[in-house]
Amino acid sequence: MAEVIKIKKGLDIRMNGQAELIYVKAPRARTYAIKPGDWHGLTPKIIPKLCDEVKVGTPIFYDKYHPEIKFTSPVSGILSSINRGERRRIIEVVLEDDGKDTAETFMQGDPSEMKREQIVENLLNSGLWPLIRRRPYTVIAKTDEVPKSIFISAFDTAPLAPDFDFLLKDSEADFQWGVNALRRLTEGKVHLNLDGRYPSVRTLSDIKGVEVNRFSGPHPAGNVGIQIHKLDPINKGEVIWVVQPQDVIAIGRLFKTGKYDPSVVVALTGARVEKPQYYRTIRGTEVAPILENQLKEGDNRVISGNVLQGKQIDAEKGYVGCFDSQVTVIREGNYHELFGWILPGFKKMSVARSFASRWLTPRRKFDMDTNYHGGKRPFVMTGEYEKVLPMDIYPMQLLKAILVNDIDKMEQLGIYELDEEDLALCEFVCTSKTPVTKILRDGLKALRKEMEE
């Protein structure tokens, strides 16, 4: 067995509201949605008209600049509405479920015996291709490029993250099929990264055809970006693909059954949830059926994803994002606190050693809220980011390079290796309250524009 790669830097944010290891079948939702915003830099072109009938796997929209990349319906029913935001940007394409689950059929068969082109074609037609994303930039993979390797991170260290071993239980066979398909897409390795903190008896350690790596340490050890940095760092001009474990299973089932299986498991977590647990549901589900009778009274924020990189959604009308295996509910922090900046802070979560909680109750779990805890300031404190980023990268200098739009410096300082989720902890700890991840995304956007257009 491979050695465990120990990650030393980072931070586990201890929060209340971990999901109990119980599966619940979520009540069927009335509507489901695909949100183009789940993919960076995507311009969707809608195919069916409003009220057109669709089946599971019917294309709903495609990428304007890559028409071969299609996005398909997770349910059968009708295209019921297209919700737009500012400048008519499409926020959600909503599908009304008829409960019949009639499905389109696609190619079926053992991917190990297929040609690369056949696999790519099958993934494109079924709408599963967009589940494969490429680094740098974390955008949809290009069909005509061969990545130097493919990474699957099979554990998550983010706050209240779901237990992937539990999530993936009993799906090993489908996972193996999915891996078989992915193996044909790269000439390099397929890396399957497991949590090194647990013994090796866990679910995915017997998967064949992959390089199994084990990581241990605090968040962000589970981030695929950190794992890439340690095993096969991205240099200028190189491409790595990443796929999430539940998506590997969907790919496996496509080849096994010839159908798009949109079922996923989502963990409902957070201190504002009555009974945090796991739900079997369908990709892009309305969040309302999951939250039913589960929200505590008060001003809550519902987040599709985790507290470090999720998106705020509406408790009644929101939809779970395509890549999210977690819904988190925390309290809104819209309150004033008298002299809060100087009080000892017995109940405050902080990495700073100036809080009493850090000394007296180091293992305490907190009910974190969304308060900003201060105002935005210029960069003053140094060395904070470096403590929570286990990469050989200088984040502060990189951010400054982005702020002055110095493309060369960004490349030199390793921007290709980063995604927002990797710097989310830097933003969390920042004393100056700098919007770190937004700056990084702006930098990635600028770079992508410069390099690829």
Next chain:
Amino acid sequence: MSLRRFVDKIKPPFEKGGKLHMFLAGFEAIETFLFVPDKVTTGRVHIRDANDMKRSLILVMIAMVPALLFGIWNTGFHHFQALGEAAGFWQMVWFGFLKILPIFIVSYVVGLGIEIAFAQWRNEEVAEGYFVSGMLIPLVMPADVPLWMVAVATVFAVVIGKEVFGGTGMNILNPALVARAFLFFAYPSQMSGDKVWIAGLTDGTGVIDGYSGATILGQAAQNTSSFVNGLGEAYTTWDMFLGTIPGSIGETSTLAILIGAAILILTGVGSWKIIFSVFAGGAVMGVLLNLFAVNAFMALPFWEHLLLGGFAFGAVYMATDPVTAAQTERGKWIYGFLIGFLAILIRVLNPAYPEGVMLAILLMNVFAPLIDHYIIEANIKKRLKRAKVIAT
């Protein structure tokens, strides 16, 4: 909460379009002093660490309190010693307090006034940087400094030392050191010599005949090998450590400064790497000089160097200023070491200027970006090398 209601009630005129909008920055400074704002996160990072700039910088101020308290007593102690009067503990403290309070008031009123005006002009919130500078400036002044000089130095420090670079976080030089250096070069007679360090000595009324206010460093620069106080009694190493010697208000007590250092290091606000490496650099230079000791000053034991003048004060409170120090962790070692090394070098080998710490820190402030540059360049080279290996 009634205070909150009061603040909410008087707030509207300060907001955009209100009659008092020109005072918004000042109002906000007071409001955020009273209350942590109710602002919530809007990006994808939904939670934030409870720490903020106010808390971090207030901790630096708290770390300076031991040095300040000792300075208050020490000012009174030396004053009464020079007059030859017996005075009780509280009498000394009261004298020192009255002597130092006006310097503080001038520093904060002038400095904060300029800060708030600039914040208003730039349409930003007032950054807390001046909390610390405003306390550092009085602590590095002699007790007898004229108040108008403090005001002029503060204006110079805040405007030329900081705001012209873009304000807090953008400055190259430590503002408090700029204030001190400005006075040193502009008004040398009031900032150096044998008289300024003890309250009342420049004026001279009632002072014992022949009483000398020379600092130990001043005496050492004359190459005397034994140091005496104003009454001709010998100083011990213990006096130097406790700080019962003449000097700037907050600089003399190494003990008080070490308590401050402990606060900074335990709360994680100050970089222990810098503090440690400044002392290490000073010790190394001190040992080197001892080896080649051709005169009495060079023979001064290296540990006494670390206790004298502004060395400890500079190491703990000024070299650690995160804005003007090296910003890479590796760079902090080099930066600190060179400060200590150069401080003793300048102190001993430059006869015109026995206090080298100030110049050493200012010099390294200027070089800190260069140190960082080389550290980061090494990181870049590593990345380029890696790319080549894979390409071939």
